[in-house]
Amino acid sequence: MKRNSRLSSTLHILVHMADTPDQALTSEQLAGFIHTNPVVVRRTIAGLREAGIVTSTRGHGGGWQLGRAPDRISLAEISAALGETLLPFSTEPESPGCLVEQAVIAVLDDFRLEAERLLTERLSHITLADLTADFHRRYDLIGVSSHAV
Amino acid sequence: MKRNSRLSSTLHILVHMADTPDQALTSEQLAGFIHTNPVVVRRTIAGLREAGIVTSTRGHGGGWQLGRAPDRISLAEISAALGETLLPFSTEPESPGCLVEQAVIAVLDDFRLEAERLLTERLSHITLADLTADFHRRYDLIGVSSHAV
DNA sequence: CTTCATGTAACTTAGTTAGTTACGAATACG
DNA sequence: CGTATTCGTAACTAACTAAGTTACATGAAG
Incomplete structure (x- = not known):
């Protein structure tokens, strides 16, 4: 599977948005960061706007900004707002009435439910602020090492 | 994502194979259970054969059987033999040299590694025998209730 | 040596996602 | 104002994946 x-x-x-909190970034600029198309960006993060994770403003000087402080935005929320499935396997019944299938689906659904709970719990402890902190740590390291050489 | x-x-x-341990089931029969094509079945479970989870024999009377006792076949092994990814997101670098991307990938890879370890651990405690037991429990329940009525 | 079954390659079809084009709606600025 | 900028979104195209299908070689049983 892809x-x-x-x-x-x-x-x-x-x-990137967290790193320039005072200015709105356009879809065009955001698209540049990930080498894609502005429309793809707008489409992708449309769900984040609905979740209040980002805000968008139109017209001159408009663009995208975070909807709240980075330490209050968790990866769990972001993943959910993107509509991503944490676990990739499906348990759609395909032979209704088959008891074997029912047993398989029951066990698999139990597992999935528990797994999703677990993963979501962990993702909810990682925030955008953690990511920006990690970024700055790396940035400072590069600075120090180039200074030292 | 699908x-x-x-x-x-x-x-x-x-x-189904565990339930008829004394006879080999053909791809044709297996395909019937899940309403698909025999070739799709052979292709899908080819990896299980390599992992020793099932054996196949050709020719007259041939077909598929479990490679060992159901209580020694875990869902973790099956999932791995299918080549499934437990977590669906990728962390391929797309902007080499971008420290932001590096930070994102580092955090995400950490999470994925730990999550995969956790999920695999849980899946390794569920065996085919558990599934067949669940199936028989359901089967008996139906039997009892239709008897009672 | 005929029949049955797997092994596998090659092709077709369906479905998903990214990318693109186009244009309407909203906002800022002179 | 009205013009430039930017998002919102629909519609289309292209690329990719996975399932389904056909065909045939290989091997085993009778």
Whole structure:
């Protein structure tokens, strides 16, 4: 199965937004960060706007900004707002009435429910602020090492 | 993203195989259980054969059987043998050199590694025998209730 | 040596997602 | 004003994936 890069692209964009909190970034600029098209960006983060994670303003000087402080935006929320599934397997019944299938689906659904709870719990402890902090740590390290050389 | 039903279909097939341990089931019969094509079945469970989870024999009277006892076949092994990814998101670098991307990928990879470890651990505690037991429990319940009525 | 079954390659079809074009709606600025 | 800028969104195209299908070679049983 093909893996989805929307979560990682979106986080990339959001960290850039967190890094310039005083100015709105246009879809065009955001698209530049992840080498894609402005329309793709708008489409992708439309769900984040509905979740209040980002705000958008139209017209001159408009663009995108974070909807609240980075330490109050968790990866769990972002993932949910993107409409991503944490677990990729489906348990749609395909042979209604087959007891074997019912048993398989029951066990798999139990597992999925518990797994989703667990993963969401963990993702809810990682915030955008953690990502920007990690970024700045890396940035400072580069600075120090180039200074030292 | 579209969800993958290969794990659940394969489990369905395997429970049927576990339920008739003394006879080999043909791809044709297995395909019937999940309403698909024999070739799709062979292709799907080819990986399970390589993992020793099932065996196949050709020619007259041939077909598929479990490679070992159901209580020694875990869902973790099955999932791995299918080549499924437990987590659907990718972290391929797309802007090499971008420190923001590096930070995002580092955090996401950490999360994925830990999540995969956790999910695999849980899946390794669920065996095919658990599934067949659940199936028989359901089967007996139906039997009892129709007897009672 | 005929029949049955798997193994596998090659092709077709369907469905999903990214990318693109186009244009309407809203906002700022002179 | 009205013009430039920017988002919102629909519609289309292209690329990719996975399932389904056909065909045939290989191997085993009788």
